[in-house]
Amino acid sequence: MVSWARDPGTDGAANWFTFWLGPHPEQATESRVFDRADDVAATISGTLAAQLPAAELFYVSDDMTELAGHAATTLTDYRLHPEDLPAQVGLMVYAHPPVNGTATDNHDGITAVSWGPGRGGLWVHTWATATPAWTTGAAQIGRVLAELPHEQVVARAIRGSQQPPLDPDADPPTTEQAADSFAAGLLPNLRRAPIPPSFLPAHGYDWRGLTPMEFTDMQGWPGYVPSNGEGMDADAKIALERTILATWLLMGQTLVRSEQLTAPRAARRRIARDDPHLDPTVRYIDLRRARTEPSDHGDIADEPRASTREYRHRWIVRGHWRNQWYPSRNDHRPIWIDPHLAGPEDKPLLGGERVNVLRR
Structure with missing residues (x-):
């Protein structure tokens, strides 16, 4: 770039x-x-x-x-x-x-x-x-036209603009007709600059x-x-x-x-x-990983109870925005509160699902 x-x-x-x-x-x-x-x-x-x-x-x-x-x-x-x-x-x-x-x-x-x-x-x-269709279709024609002298491409665009529009139900146009028609659509662009070679x-x-x-x-x-x-x-x-x-x-x-x-x-x-x-x-x-298994340390009263439940998905625990006051700039700033990923790391993510969490 x-x-x-x-x-x-x-x-x-x-x-x-x-x-x-x-x-x-x-x-x-x-x-x-x-x-x-x-x-x-x-x-x-x-x-x-x-x-x-x-x-x-x-x-x-x-x-x-x-x-x-x-x-x-x-x-x-x-x-x-x-x-x-x-x-x-x-x-x-x-x-x-x-x-x-x-x-x-x-x-x-x-x-x-x-x-x-x-x-x-x-x-x-x-x-x-x-899209692949645009890259292999129109862009390919554009690259071919970019190899021609600019004045010649402008002339083809003018010629294409004077022809009736291509009928999609008629026989496929020749390469020349397709190029002229495509150039006609670019006539305003061609009048201000050459076609970029890579299109x-x-x-x-x-x-x-x-x-x-x-x-x-x-x-x-x-x-x-x-x-x-x-x-x-x-x-x-x-x-x-x-x-x-x-x-x-x-x-x-x-x-x-x-x-x-x-x-x-x-x-x-x-x-x-x-x-x-x-x-x-x-x-x-x-995102930082959330602990999804019982802690190995800490106060017993704060430790979650061991569970044998098996989860088939990961999910985003519900969060919300809160306006936090910052005295240094005398204004609020939105702070996203308490979102995290929960569930087994190797399971698919449920995007945007609401999950309510009850904490001690």
């Missing part, structure tokens, strides 16, 4: 954002961050080129992803503070899409989030991988949108700049934003275990060749 962000050529982020997003997308002016004088594509690509090399890397485990999605459903509006972030600049990858409804016809559900300082407070980017970012993650988030009361994050053909509905967008926020808040609590992992030797060598200053470590974010 760093190499792509820094690449000034046609396959780099600057050309990619110009081609797909454009200098002045309509949605950008609704964010209260950009105006008509801004080159939005250049601003976003330039910010990523500066921030991605400095990003701390996080990987969120399956169990932690499940908990974040569950906790987000009860998270009330909250004023995010800069110190709530696990890092000033970061890139976080979820083990699986944390929110249903973020996938499109061309992309899988969103699984990666990057963030860093930006105009208005904090810029949060979301990323997803392309999709070479690192495998496609940019899905930017939320310029202000450090104010979160009543739906203000503004949103989606990628071309976003297609995500409003409910899924809000759920994703709250899940990201819940993940950050949970990462600062003792119920979460953070382990520092180093990239394999071959990967470290490749990273060092690209940039010896890049950090090859990743923080693995997981």
Whole structure:
């Protein structure tokens, strides 16, 4: 991602954002961050080129992803503070899409989030991988067109726009007809930049949108700049934003275990060749294991009674948010109370099930 962000050529982020997003997308002016004088594509690509090399890397485990999605459903509006972030600049990858409804016809559900300082407070980017059909279909045609001279591709797009739409019930179009029709759909893009040769970012993650988030009361994050053909509905967008926020808040609590992992030797060598200053470590974010068997020490009155019951699942013991007062910043911060995993470690997890626990 760093190499792509820094690449000034046609396959780099600057050309990619110009081609797909454009200098002045309509949605950008609704964010209260950009105006008509801004080159939005250049601003976003330039910010990523500066921030991605400095990003701390996080990987969120399956169990932690499940908990974040569950906790987000009860998270009330909250004023995010800069110190709530696990890092000033970061890139976080979820083990699986944390929110249903973020996938499109061309992309899988969103699984990666990057963030860093930006105009208005904090810029949060979301990323997803392309579906196999999109990668092997449209993207393949796009790569073929990218090998042709730009003027020739524009001419084909104009020619395709003057032809009647392809009839899905008719005979399959020729390769030339399919290419012309596909180029016609990209005519506005072609008039502002060449086709990126890889069509999709070479690192495998496609940019899905930017939320310029202000450090104010979160009543739906203000503004949103989606990628071309976003297609995500409003409910899924809000759920994703709250899940990201819940993940950050949970990462600062003792119920979460953070382990520092180093990239394999071959990967470290490749990273060092690209940039010896890049950090090859990743923080693995997981839930702490709860004790599910009788304790071997402690007061007898506090020890749970031995049980021969066999459980067939793991579950998340019910938790809740509590507003904890922090005198140091003269404000409250949501604290997630008492969630933990229970049950045998080798059993499947029941996501989001409610379990009531009676304690002495």
